[in-house]
Amino acid sequence: MKLAVMFHLLGAVVWIGGMFFAYLALRPAASRLEPPQRLPLWAATLERFFRWVWAAIALILASGFYMVAIIAELGRVPLHVHLMLYIGIVMTLIFAYVYFSPFPTLRRAVAAQDWQAGARALNQVRIAVAVNLALGLLTIVVATAGGS
Numbered sequence: 605m606k607l608a609v610m611f612h613l614l615g616a617v618v619w620i621g622g623m624f625f626a627y628l629a630l631r632p633a634a635s636r637l638e639p640p641q642r643l644p645l646w647a648a649t650l651e652r653f654f655r656w657v658w659a660a661i662a663l664i665l666a667s668g669f670y671m672v673a674i675i676a677e678l679g680r681v682p683l684h685v686h687l688m689l690y691i692g693i694v695m696t697l698i699f700a701y702v703y704f705s706p707f708p709t710l711r712r713a714v715a716a717q718d719w720q721a722g723a724r725a726l727n728q729v730r731i732a733v734a735v736n737l738a739l740g741l742l743t744i745v746v747a748t749a750g751g752s
Contacts, residue, residue, distance in 0.1 A: 605671065605674060608667040608670050608671050608674075609667070609671070611663045611666070611667040612663065612664055612667040612668055612671065614660075614663060615659075615660040615661070615662075615663035615664035615667070616660070616664060616740070616743075616744070618656055618657070618659070618660040619656075619657055619660040619661070619664070619695075619740065620737065620740035620741065620743075620744070622653050622656065622657065623733050623736060623737040623740060624737060626649070626650075626653065626733060627730075627733055627734060627737055630649065631730065634646065639719035639722065639723060640717070640719060643710070643713070643714050643719060643722040643723065643726060644714050646710065646726055646729075647710050647711050647714045647722075650707060650710070650729065651711070654703055654707070657699060661696055661699065664692060665692070665696070668688070668689065668692065671685075672685060672689065682750060683750065684746050684747065684749070684750020685750070687743075687746045687750070688743055688746055688747055688750075691739050691742060691743045691746070692743065694739060695736050695739050695740060695743075698732050698735060698736050698739075699732075699736060701732065702728075702729055702732045702733070705728070706725040706726075706728035706729050706732070707725070707729060709721065709722075709724075709725040709728075710722055710725035710726055710729065713725055
C-alpha cells in the first residue's frame with residue numbers, strides 16, 4: 605500500500621504542480637511576449653508537459669484503483685475516497701478534452717502562423733487548466749481532510 609501511495613502522490617505532484625507552475629508562473633511571464641513568440645513557446649511547453657500528464661494519469665489511476673480495491677476488501681470505502689475518485693475522473697476528462705481539441709488546434713495554428721486562431725485555442729486551454737488546477741487543489745484538501 606505504501607508503494608501505491610507513493611506512486612499516487614508522485615503522479616499528483618507532477619500533474620497539479622505542473623498546472624500550478626504553468627498557470628501562475630509561466631502564463632504571466634509569457635503574456636509579455638508577442639504572439640509569434642508566445643504561442644510557439646506554449647505549444648512546445650504543453651507538448652512536453654502533456655506527455656508527463658499522461659504518465660501521471662496512468663500512475664494516479666492505477667495506484668488509486670489498487671488502493672480502492674484494498675480499502676474495499678477491508679470494509680466500507682470512505683466518502684473522501686469516493687470524492688477523490690470522482691474529481692480525478694472529471695479532471696482526466698477535462699485533460700482529454702484539452703489534449704484532443706484545443707491543443708491540436710493550437711499546434712496547427714502555430715504551424716500555420718495563424719496567431720488569432722492560436723490565441724483562441726490557447727485561451728480554451730487556459731480556462732480548462734484553471735478549472736483542473738482548482739479541482740486538483742480541491743482533491744488535495746479532500747484527501748488530507750478526509751484521511752485524518
